[in-house]
Each structure stands twice: as structure tokens, then as C-alpha cells.
Amino acid sequence: MIRNNIDTIKIGYRNRRFRWIAGTLLLGMLTLSLCASLVLLGNHKYPIGVIIRVLLGEQIQGASFAIRTLRLPRMLAGLLVGIGFGMAGSTFQTILRNPLASPDIIGITAGSSVGAMFCILVLKTSGTIVSVVAxxxxxxxxxxxxMLSKVGSFSGxxxxLVGMGIQAMLNALISFLMLRASQYDVPAAYRWLSGSLNGMQMTNIPKLFLVLAIFGVVIILLGRHLKILELGEQSAITLGVRTDLTRLLLVISSVALIAFSxxxxxxxxxxxxxxxxxxxKLVGAGTPNEFPAGLVGAILVLxxxxxxxxxxxxxxPVGVITGILGSPYLLLLLIRMHRTGGSV
Incomplete structure (x- = not known):
């Protein structure tokens, strides 16, 4: 009897592992195909041989500017921020065990937006200063x-709820800044708020890659501990997880990815x-899905x-399209939680 149970567990583990590998490979191939499409497609279509020569460093009139200056930075930025958004969102949802616990729902993204709007509309600055303040x-x-959620007793x-309240307040502050701004500054602010890959430059890519390499790796390395945290505080402690330290590292890494992206x-x-x-849904719920979530984020952005x-x-802008995709899902999620008696 015990032997049969062990065999069943092993088969289940292999099946989950196979599904994770197959799903991740599928997502990876789709991501690469979208990256290639963004480099290949444009106002002027260049032969694949020309694109390869340009990427290898050869100077070709017209093609070099279009590919290296316009298409390649745009594609790389979309890839990196998509991975960052996806990994951070999945981590927050897993830590708090709630699908509504996404950084763009609980106010963290709005926090970065307020800083950027203040720089653009009040300080009249752009570029690096806007990024740093954001x-x-x-x-x-x-x-x-x-800190506000810790007042009294903490819960996810x-x-x-605190994050949603803060987000509402920050969105009101953004609206106030827009109303008080000069009409000449408002278009730039709207372009930034819409979420866009327009105007990406290669100078943006190294810092994005560095942030993702540091904090993304931290999230992946702590992925197994994150799955154990889903079992509850006492179970995680019993299994040897340093819950407070693990949760702190995961939150810091996720916030950093969201803020920089x-x-x-x-x-x-x-x-x-x-x-x-x-x-x-693709790779299953029994394995760490932060990296697959990053690939899904990249696929959504690209x-x-x-x-x-x-x-x-x-x-x-890309943010308009993702907003159209995400809004119906949010409504369906809220309706489902209401029908099943769920709560945030």
C-alpha cells in the first residue's frame, strides 16, 4: 500500500515537471518569435540576411538606423519590462494568496507614476531624472x-484594501497635476501614462537588464520557498523556511522590478x-511559476x-492594448469572487 502511494506521488511529480518544462519551452519559443517579428516588421521590410548583417555590426544605409536605433531597443525594452512586470505580479499574488494582489492594482505602479508626473509637469525635467524619481x-x-497595513493586525x-485606497488617492493626485499643468506639457505626460515603448533607446537597456538580472534571479532562487509559503506560516516554518526573511527579499525584489520597469x-x-x-493555467499550480509568468508578461507586452x-x-501605445485585455478579466474576477463568497 505504501509502495503504491510512493509510486503515485512519483508519477504525479514527473507529470507536473513535464508540464512545467513543456509549458515553459512553449512560452520561450513564442517569446522568441515575437522578438523576431518586432525586428523584422516596420514601415520598410528588410531581408533577413540584411537584418542579420546589421545585428552583427555591419553598417548598411537606412537599415542600420531602422534596426539598431528604432526596432532593436523597442523589442529589448518590451522583452525586459514584460518579464519584470510578469515576475513581480506573480510573486505578489502568490505571497498574498490573492489574484487581486498585483502591483498595478494595489498602488505601487501608481506611486512610480506620481513621481514621474511631478518631474514632467512641475519640475519640467525628462530622461534619467524622471526614471530615478519614479x-x-x-x-x-x-x-x-x-506600514499602514501593519496597523492593528497585518493580513494580505x-x-x-489599503493599496487600493492609496491607488485611488494617487490617481486623483495625477489628475490634479494634469489639470494644473501647462498645455504644452500634457501630451508628454499622457504618452508616459499610457505605457509606451516609443522612443526607447539602447541606453535604457543595460540598467533594465542589470535590475532584472539581480532581482529576477533572487525571485527565481526563492521560488520553491515561495510555494512553501502558500501552505501557511506554521507549515513553512516547520519545513525550515525563514519566512520573514524570504518574504522581505521577495517583496523588495518585486517592488524593484515594478518600479524600474x-x-x-x-x-x-x-x-x-x-x-x-x-x-x-499553462504550467500548473504545483510548481514555481515566476519564470513562466515573466515569459507570459513579455508575450503580453510584445x-x-x-x-x-x-x-x-x-x-x-502598448498600455492601451493591454488595458483592453485586462479590464474584462478584472471584471470577471470580481464577479466570480462575489458569487463564490470570496473576499480580498
Missing amino acids: VISGLLVAVLIY GKLI TAVTGPISFVAFLAGPIAT SADLVGQFAFKTRF
Whole structure:
């Protein structure tokens, strides 16, 4: 009897492992195909041989500018911020055990947006200063949400409600700044708030890659501990997990990914919210899904950018397309939670 149970457990483990590997490989291939599409497609289509020569460093009139200066930075930025949003969103949802616990729902993304809007509309600055202030304000808002949720007794539901309240306040502050701003500054602010890959430069890519390499690796390494935390505090402690330290490292890493990604592209809505649930459906719920969620985030950003560029006569920022995708899912989630008696 015991032998049969052990064999059943082993078969279940192998099946889950196979599903995770197959799903992740599928997501990886889809991500690579979207990356290639963004480099290949544009106002002028270049032969694949020309594109390869340009990527290898050869100077070809017209093609070098279009590929290296316009398409390649846009593709790399979409890939990196998509992975960052996806991993961070999935981590928050797992830690708080609630699908509503996404950084763009609980106010962290709005915190970065307020800092950026203050720089653009009040200080009249751009570039690096906007990015730095957006990162700092996002981190400060995350700390504020955590501290307010600790008043009395801490719970994940309380943190989500506090975050939603903070987000409403920050959105009102953004609206106030927009109303008080000069009409000449408002278009730039709207472009940033919509979440866009327009104007990406190669100078943005190294810092994005460095942040993702540091904090993304931390999240992946702590993935198994994160799954154990889902079992509950006492079970995790019994299994040898240092719960407070693990949770702190995961939260810091997730907030850093969200803040830096938002600082570069603006708030690309609902990517962090959608990536985790989609990845879980594909690779299963019994294995760490932070890396697959990152790939789903990249797929959402890259595919939305392709749709925004080429599917309509008017070009739309990537955040507009992801917003159209995410809003119905949020409504369906709220309706389902209401019907089942769930709560945040």
C-alpha cells in the first residue's frame, strides 16, 4: 500500500515537471518569435540576411538606423519590462494568496507614476531624472502601504484594501497635476501614462537588464520557498523556511522590478495582473511559476506592441492594448469572487 502511494506521488511529480518544462519551452519559443517579428516588421521590410548583417555590426544605409536605433531597443525594452512586470505580479499574488494582489492594482505602479508626473509637469525635467524619481516614489509608496497595513493586525486582504485606497488617492493626485499643468506639457505626460515603448533607446537597456538580472534571479532562487509559503506560516516554518526573511527579499525584489520597469516605459496596465494566472493555467499550480509568468508578461507586452503598431490605422501605445485585455478579466474576477463568497 505504501509502495503504491510512493509510486503515485512519483508519477504525479514527473507529470507536473513535464508540464512545467513543456509549458515553459512553449512560452520561450513564442517569446522568441515575437522578438523576431518586432525586428523584422516596420514601415520598410528588410531581408533577413540584411537584418542579420546589421545585428552583427555591419553598417548598411537606412537599415542600420531602422534596426539598431528604432526596432532593436523597442523589442529589448518590451522583452525586459514584460518579464519584470510578469515576475513581480506573480510573486505578489502568490505571497498574498490573492489574484487581486498585483502591483498595478494595489498602488505601487501608481506611486512610480506620481513621481514621474511631478518631474514632467512641475519640475519640467525628462530622461534619467524622471526614471530615478519614479523608482524612488514607487519604493516609498510600497513602504507606506506596508506600514499602514501593519496597523492593528497585518493580513494580505488588509494590504490589498489599503493599496487600493492609496491607488485611488494617487490617481486623483495625477489628475490634479494634469489639470494644473501647462498645455504644452500634457501630451508628454499622457504618452508616459499610457505605457509606451516609443522612443526607447539602447541606453535604457543595460540598467533594465542589470535590475532584472539581480532581482529576477533572487525571485527565481526563492521560488520553491515561495510555494512553501502558500501552505501557511506554521507549515513553512516547520519545513525550515525563514519566512520573514524570504518574504522581505521577495517583496523588495518585486517592488524593484515594478518600479524600474515603470520608470522606463510608464505604467503598462494589467501585465503584472494577468501574467501569473495565465502562467499557472499553462504550467500548473504545483510548481514555481515566476519564470513562466515573466515569459507570459513579455508575450503580453510584445504582442500588444505588435497589435498597437500594425493592427489599426492609428498606432496605439502598448498600455492601451493591454488595458483592453485586462479590464474584462478584472471584471470577471470580481464577479466570480462575489458569487463564490470570496473576499480580498
